[in-house]
Structures are given as structure tokens and as C-alpha cells.
Amino acid sequence: xxxxxxxxxxxxxxxxxxxxxxxxxxxxxxxxxxxxxxxxxxxxxxxxxxxxxxxxxxxxxxxxxxxxxxxxxxxxxxxxxxxxxxxxxxxxxxxxxxxxxxxxxxxxxxxxxxxxxxxxxxxxxxxxxxxxxxxxxxxxxxxxxxxxxxxxxxxxxxxxxxxxxxxxxxxxxxxxxxxxxxxxxxxxxxxxxxxxxxxxxxxxxxxxxxxxxxxxxxxxxxxxxxxxxxxxxxxxxxxxxxxxxxxxxxxxxxxxxxxxxxxxxxxxxxxxxxxxxxxxxxxxxxxxxxxxxxxxxxxxxxxxxxxxxxxxxxxxxxxxxxxxxxxxxxxxxxxxxxxxxxxxxxxxxxxxxxxxxxxxxxxxxxxxxxxxxxxxxxxxxxxxxxxxxxxxxxxxxx
Amino acid sequence: xxxxxxxxxxxxxxxxxxxxxxxxxxxxxxxxxxxxxxxxxxxxxxxxxxxxxxxxxxxxxxxxxxxxxxxxxxxxxxxxxxxxxxxxxxxxxxxxxxxxxxxxxxxxxxxxxxxxxxxxxxxxxxxxxxxxxxxxxxxxxxxxxxxxxxxxxxxxxxxxxxxxxxxxxxxxxxxxxxxxxxxxxxxxxxxxxxxxxxxxxxxxxxxxxxxxxxxxxxxxxxxxxxxxxxxxxxxxxxxxxxxxxxxxxxxxxxxxxxxxxxxxxxxxxxxxxxxxxxxxxxxxxxxxxxxxxxxxxxxxxxxxxxxxxxxxxxxxxxxxxxxxxxxxxxxxxxxxxxxxxxxxxxxxxxxxxxxxxxxxxxxxxxxxxxxxxxxxxxxxxxxxxxxxxxxxxxxxxx
Numbered sequence: 001x002x003x004x005x006x007x008x009x010x011x012x013x014x015x016x017x018x019x020x021x022x023x024x025x026x027x028x029x030x031x032x033x034x035x036x037x038x039x040x041x042x043x044x045x046x047x048x049x050x051x052x053x054x055x056x057x058x059x060x061x062x063x064x065x066x067x068x069x070x071x072x073x074x075x076x077x078x079x080x081x082x083x084x085x086x087x088x089x090x091x092x093x094x095x096x097x098x099x100x101x102x103x104x105x106x107x108x109x110x111x112x113x114x115x116x117x118x119x120x121x122x123x124x125x126x127x128x129x130x131x132x133x134x135x136x137x138x139x140x141x142x143x144x145x146x147x148x149x150x151x152x153x154x155x156x157x158x159x160x161x162x163x164x165x166x167x168x169x170x171x172x173x174x175x176x177x178x179x180x181x182x183x184x185x186x187x188x189x190x191x192x193x194x195x196x197x198x199x200x201x202x203x204x205x206x207x208x209x210x211x212x213x214x215x216x217x218x219x220x221x222x223x224x225x226x227x228x229x230x231x232x233x234x235x236x237x238x239x240x241x242x243x244x245x246x247x248x249x250x251x252x253x254x255x256x257x258x259x260x261x262x263x264x265x266x267x268x269x270x271x272x273x274x275x276x277x278x279x280x281x282x283x284x285x286x287x288x289x290x291x292x293x294x295x296x297x298x299x300x301x302x303x304x305x306x307x308x309x310x311x312x313x314x315x316x317x318x319x320x321x322x323x324x325x326x327x328x329x330x331x332x333x334x335x336x337x338x339x340x341x342x343x344x345x346x347x348x349x350x351x352x353x354x355x356x357x358x359x360x361x362x363x364x365x366x367x368x369x370x371x372x373x374x375x376x377x378x379x380x381x382x383x384x385x386x387x388x389x390x391x392x393x394x395x396x397x398x
Numbered sequence: 399x400x401x402x403x404x405x406x407x408x409x410x411x412x413x414x415x416x417x418x419x420x421x422x423x424x425x426x427x428x429x430x431x432x433x434x435x436x437x438x439x440x441x442x443x444x445x446x447x448x449x450x451x452x453x454x455x456x457x458x459x460x461x462x463x464x465x466x467x468x469x470x471x472x473x474x475x476x477x478x479x480x481x482x483x484x485x486x487x488x489x490x491x492x493x494x495x496x497x498x499x500x501x502x503x504x505x506x507x508x509x510x511x512x513x514x515x516x517x518x519x520x521x522x523x524x525x526x527x528x529x530x531x532x533x534x535x536x537x538x539x540x541x542x543x544x545x546x547x548x549x550x551x552x553x554x555x556x557x558x559x560x561x562x563x564x565x566x567x568x569x570x571x572x573x574x575x576x577x578x579x580x581x582x583x584x585x586x587x588x589x590x591x592x593x594x595x596x597x598x599x600x601x602x603x604x605x606x607x608x609x610x611x612x613x614x615x616x617x618x619x620x621x622x623x624x625x626x627x628x629x630x631x632x633x634x635x636x637x638x639x640x641x642x643x644x645x646x647x648x649x650x651x652x653x654x655x656x657x658x659x660x661x662x663x664x665x666x667x668x669x670x671x672x673x674x675x676x677x678x679x680x681x682x683x684x685x686x687x688x689x690x691x692x693x694x695x696x697x698x699x700x701x702x703x704x705x706x707x708x709x710x711x712x713x714x715x716x717x718x719x720x721x722x723x724x725x726x727x728x729x730x731x732x733x734x735x736x737x738x739x740x741x742x743x744x745x746x747x748x749x750x751x752x753x754x755x756x757x758x759x760x761x762x763x764x765x766x767x768x769x770x771x772x773x774x775x776x777x778x779x780x781x782x783x784x785x786x787x788x789x790x791x792x793x794x795x796x
Binding site: 039040041135138139196197198199200202203204206207209210211213214215216232233235236239240243246247248251252254255256257265267268269271272273275276279280283296300303304306309335338 | 437594597600605609614631633666667674678698702
């Protein structure tokens with residue numbers, strides 16, 4: 001091993017250590033002869049997948065639910081995050097008695113390939129060089145993420161998923177699962193997502209990437225090696241992205257034009273408005289837990305996502321002969337993945353003859369509604385899984 | 399004068415020189431005893447206003463039309479830009495035979511206070527220190543911009559404007575003109591604007607400012623003094639803002655998911671998609687002609703804009719007893735200043751008993767539609783000014 005100079009442990013190196021030795025996580029190692037075959041034409045070998053499980057796999061191995069996380073999410077879906085100490089990102093949805101009920105289902109949530117919380121990604125050490133991968137890490141796709149997850153299921157001895165669920169980039173993985181491994185997916189819950197990233201969404205991602213790469217601390221992607229950390233660039237990227245996760249109405253309701261701790265403007269560039277202070281906090285807290293290069297790789301994977309393009313331009317072909325039961329969910333105020341995107345999924349599924357239900361939930365909370373307290377979403381997910389469970393012959397308690 | 403080290407002449411210093419000695423511009427100097435009284439409680443003295451005029455002022459001095467420019471616009475409304483060599487930004491609207499017909503009207507367009515094209519702003523030299531103002535320049539408001547423009551009209555001996563017109567930040571100035579100097583405004587054309595900046599818009603501006611300030615080349619605002627230039631930060635800010643000027647539909651129509659000069663993804667962070675390449679170009683070309691600190695000041699002025707707040711929270715009070723004829727225009731796909739904002743203007747004008755017409759133009763071009771080839775907009779502006787001209791008793795040709 002070559003000795004590597006690392007930065008402030010609270011900075012990038014902290015993220016880096018989590019990338020290789022994730023706390024509070026299970027790890028599946030894939031060594032020589034078990035490469036992940038990437039869309040870029042490269043074989044990633046060795047690699048590892050960090051994951052969490054909740055609940056118990058039943059004797060028939062028929063109650064497994066795979067949760068796919070979003071761009072900045074991770075596998076700590078329903079338990080404390082080892083870096084931030086905060087609750088899991090979907091504790092409202094996943095847990096004992098929750099809509100995705102861990103007393104009924106065996107929940108598996110893997111960290112995606114390219115991320116920074118224990119599954120191999122650009123912040124991981126490349127054992128061939130003894131240095132962090134950085135930009136030498138191959139560019140990955142949503143299909144690659146799903147291919148790795150299928151290897152994890154093989155490793156766990158799970159042939160078929162009772163369900164696969166996720167929102168945003170997680171929803172893209174759900175759709176990719178249904179397209180790549182239809183025989184392994186009994187039911188699927190793609191939430192607030194699309195079969196392809198729009199030009200506007202690519203544009204927002206590109207601004208975020210440019211913000212990271214404009215930071216001299218990024219060092220052409222070699223910041224972990226050089227003891228640097230592009231905190232400011234990544235924070236700007238997060239701030240911009242965060243706006244797209246909310247809605248005009250939600251921001252108006254929550255902040256309006258309220259001043260921060262004062263009555264009148266300061267006539268300065270301080271965070272006069274509450275919304276400015278809130279956004280700055282979002283940026284600062286994000287960089288404590290996320291790797292800048294991972295942000296580049298995962299946004300890129302979302303941009304590349306285009307299920308129809310993989311099937312000669314005909315989206316319905318992606319779901320041909322699908323036996324999977326689908327429940328597609330969108331939110332009225334989601335302008336990142338608007339309802340029209342979800343309708344396109346539903347039309348393609350209809351054209352493919354698939355069994356599909358669709359719910360558009362009225363809310364002003366924007367894209368992030370899938371992560372928030374949305375009783376209608378909870379009721380829909382619970383009802384859909386109940387119905388699928390009956391069809392599958394699942395017994396309560398596994 | 400203290401000697402000042404300036405940067406690369408093609409960089410910030412080029413903008414800086416234009417800030418003090420604008421080419422192809424008229425300049426009104428306001429010296430001792432003629433201060434601009436700012437909302438921040440400061441008197442700016444001396445200061446100058448760079449402006450352009452087109453057409454001829456008639457004998458009655460009754461055919462003057464003031465054009466107010468947007469955030470990154472300037473006074474080169476209908477003639478070649480001295481830095482970029484490109485056509486004026488509103489040549490489709492202003493000129494001989496155009497909707498704002500310079501054969502009928504005497505058009506005046508001043509560069510706003512705080513900008514960088516010849517009117518005093520943060521890139522200008524502060525004669526009291528012999529150095530560029532930088533962040534020592536006082537934070538200004540839209541009302542300050544309009545107050546300075548009123549001083550320019552006094553300087554030109556024009557008591558009353560036949561009309562005042564502008565889009566976006568220009569539209570804010572139009573509204574402020576009608577509120578601050580109702581007796582001086584015969585007709586007003588606020589386009590694609592609002593009486594107050596929304597939380598979401600403040601949020602987008604804050605991201606842009608943070609992108610600039612995150613660039614180490616910004617040097618706490620002292621880049622002109624230190625021979626630096628926060629090009630990358632300003633380019634990122636512009637890229638993000640530019641998305642908000644367009645629409646999802648326009649980006650889809652124009653770029654979709656088309657690759658740039660290739661058939662397949664490169665699996666890299668190059669500008670694979672046309673929309674990425676387009677955005678990068680927008681960012682790079684912007685920094686050639688704009689000052690980073692000016693960007694901070696002008697976005698701040700827009701954020702502070704809130705006509706109702708200046709009138710005890712009652713918007714209609716801002717237009718009390720207005721004799722001005724209004725034509726309010728919005729665009730269906732403008733999500734920065736949506737039609738609901740324009741309707742709020744119309745409701746307030748109705749409540750104030752003002753004469754107002756309102757047009758919502760159907761287009762997918764987004765906020766920037768006011769700058770583009772929109773025949774319906776041209777017809778509306780021409781018709782509105784014709785009608786106002788008859789009421790004003792204007793003769794063709796002045």
C-alpha cells in the first residue's frame with residue numbers, strides 16, 4: 001500500500017473512510033472472477049456493496065423488498081446514519097408497522113455503486129493502485145447499479161424480490177429492475193421518477209458538476225490524495241439542487257420573504273432572508289456526509305438514464321411481457337419529475353400489457369414529498385403491498 | 399490617484415474600464431451637491447449614468463419612452479454592444495418601424511446604478527479612494543435605480559415620460575416608476591415581472607451569489623484591485639440562472655437528450671449532451687462582459703424588491719390615484735415570474751382604480767420570451783403604445 005496523505009478527518013477523509021469501511025453496515029465482497037460488468041465496457045473487480053437489512057427473510061425467501069436510494073441517499077434507510085447521527089432517510093416508510101412493514105417484509109437496502117457510504121465508488125481505495133479511485137473510477141449507469149444489486153441478491157440467495165421500491169434516482173433503479181430482471185420482480189413501486197432524464201434536469205445537474213469542478217480544492221478530482229476538499233463547490237451544487245427538490249409554493253409557505261432574525265434588510269450580502277440561511281445550511285451540512293466525486297458520478301448516471309434508448313427508442317419494449325405489478329406514484333408539485341413523466345411510464349406499461357396502478361398525490365411539497373410525511377403516499381404503498389402480498393401468498397410475520 | 403494593479407485586459411479589467419469610460423454611450427455626470435439618496439441611507443456622490451438615446455425628442459417633449467433593462471442587460475438596447483460586438487438586446491422591439499418605433503418616440507435607455515457598463519457601480523472607481531468600489535459600494539435597490547433615472551430625466555429636461563417599458567428586473571423598475579413618480583408616467587409596460595421577488599427566486603439568486611463568492615478569485619470582492627477575476631464562479635452562477643430563464647419545454651424542444659457531435663455517451667464528464675455544451679457557452683460568454691460584484695448587487699436589488707412592503711403591506715396603495723395607463727404582459731411558460739404574479743399586479747391596479755390591460759402570451763419559451771421573437775408581444779406593445787399615443791395627442795414623427 002502506498003501511503004496516502006489525507007485531509008482533515010472531519011472533511012473529505014471522513015467520507016473516504018466510510019467509503020471503504022462503512023460503520024453499521026453489512027458488506028458483500030466480490031473478488032477476483034466476480035467482476036461487475038459496466039455499461040462503459042469495463043469490468044470492475046474487486047468491488048464491494050455495503051447494505052442494510054431489516055426484518056426477517058421467510059422460509060420461502062419470498063418476502064424480500066429491495067429499497068433503492070436516491071442521489072444523495074444511502075443504505076441507512078431506517079436506522080441511524082453513522083456520519084450525521086440522524087434518523088434513517090425513510091423511517092416514515094420503512095420499519096415495524098410502517099407501510100413497508102419490517103414485521104412482514106425482509107427489507108434490503110444497498111448503497112449504490114459510485115456512492116460513498118461503503119459500496120465501491122470514486123472515494124474508495126483502488127487496491128490496484130493503493131490510492132483512492134478519484135476520476136479513474138469508471139463512469140457508471142443506473143443499469144450498472146442494478147446489475148450490482150442483482151449480484152448482491154445472488155450473494156444473499158434471493159431469486160425473486162417481492163417488491164422493489166424507491167423515489168427519484170431510486171425510482172429509476174426500480175424501473176431498470178423491471179426492465180432488466182422482470183422475472184425477479186414480483187411488484188414494483190417507482191415513485192417521483194422518469195424513464196429518462198429531461199434536458200432541464202441534465203442542465204441542473206451540469207451546473208452542480210461545474211460548481212464542484214470550479215472549486216480549486218477539487219484538484220482535478222484528486223482532492224483525497226492531496227488533502228484537499230471542494231467543500232464550497234459541493235455546497236453550491238447542493239444548494240442549487242435543493243431548490244429543485246422543493247416547490248415555489250412550499251418555499252413561499254415555509255419562508256416567504258421573511259427576514260432572518262431581523263425586521264428590516266441589512267443592505268448587505270449576509271443571509272438577510274430566512275430562505276438564504278436555510279439554503280446555506282443545506283449546503284454546509286451536505287458536504288459533511290458526501291463525496292464530491294460521487295456527486296459527479298451519480299448525477300451523470302441519472303443524466304444517462306434513458307430506458308427507451310436502450311430498447312430501440314420504444315419505451316414499451318423495455319417492459320415487454322412484464323408480469324410485474326406496478327404502482328406508479330407522482331406528486332402534483334414535483335417539477336423535477338412532473339406527473340407527465342409518470343404518465344409516460346404508465347402509458348408504456350399499458351402498451352406492454354402490464355398490470356399497473358397510478359396515483360398522483362396532491363401536495364405542495366415538491367419532489368421531496370416522497371421523503372416527507374405524506375399520509376396518502378403511505379396509504380397507497382401499504383395498500384399496494386397488501387394486495388401484492390395476497391397475490392403472492394405472503395403470510396404475516398414471514 | 400493611487401496606482402491600481404489590474405488583471406488581464408480581456409478579463410475583469412476590461413469590464414472595469416467599461417464601467418468608468420463606457421464606449422458608444424452618453425454619460426450624465428452628477429457631481430457635488432447632486433447626490434443619489436439611497437434606500438440604505440447613504441448619499442452616493444459623485445456618480446454617473448451611462449445611457450443611449452434613439453430617435454428625436456419632439457418639441458412638446460412628450461414622446462419620451464424610457465426602457466429599463468434586466469439583470470444582465472445594459473443601455474445598448476438597439477445598437478451594437480461595445481464589448482461583445484453583438485446587436486442590441488431588444489432590437490426586435492426598439493428601432494425604426496419596430497413596436498417601440500424610434501421614428502415616433504424618443505427612446506432613452508440608461509444603465510442602472512450598480513451595473514458595470516458605465517453607470518456607477520461596484521466596478522467603478524471610487525474617486526474618494528482612487529480604487530474600484532468593490533464591496534464598499536452601497537447595496538442598492540430597484541427604487542434607487544429609478545431615483546437615479548428620474549435625475550437623468552431632470553438632467554435631460556424631460557418632465558413626463560410618454561411610456562416606460564421593461565421586462566424582468568426592467569419590469570420591476572417600470573412598476574417602481576409608476577409607484578414613485580405616477581405623475582411623470584403617462585403609460586407603463588411591465589413585462590414578465592412581479593411586485594416582489596418570491597422565496598424561490600431569492601433562493602436561486604442566493605445560489606448564484608454563493609457560486610461567485612465561493613470562487614477564491616473573488617478575493618472577498620477585491621479582485622479588481624488584486625488582478626484576479628472570479629470567472630468560474632460567475633460562469634456557474636450564470637449557468638444556473640440561465641436555466642430559470644427558459645422552460646422545460648423549450649429545453650426539450652431545443653436540445654432534448656441529443657448528444658454533442660456524437661452518437662453515444664462518452665462515459666466521461668465531457669459535455670456529452672448538447673444542453674451541457676450550450677450552458678457552458680452561456681457561462682463563459684457572460685463573464686466576458688459582466689462584473690461579478692455587479693451581479694451580486696443587482697440580484698440583491700431584485701431580492702429586496704417588494705412594492706407592497708413599502709406601502710404598509712397593501713399593494714394597491716402603491717398605485718393609489720394612478721393616472722398611468724398600464725399594459726401588463728406575462729408568458730404562459732415563465733416559471734420565474736409566472737402569470738399569477740402578473741395577475742396580482744393587475745388586481746392591485748384594479749383595486750387602485752387604474753386603467754389596465756393584461757395579456758398572457760402563450761409560448762413555451764419561458765421567461766426570456768420577452769427578449770425573443772414573439773409576434774404577439776410585438777403586436778400588443780405596438781397596439782398599446784398606438785392607443786396611448788392617440789390619448790396623449792402624439793403626432794407621427796414627433
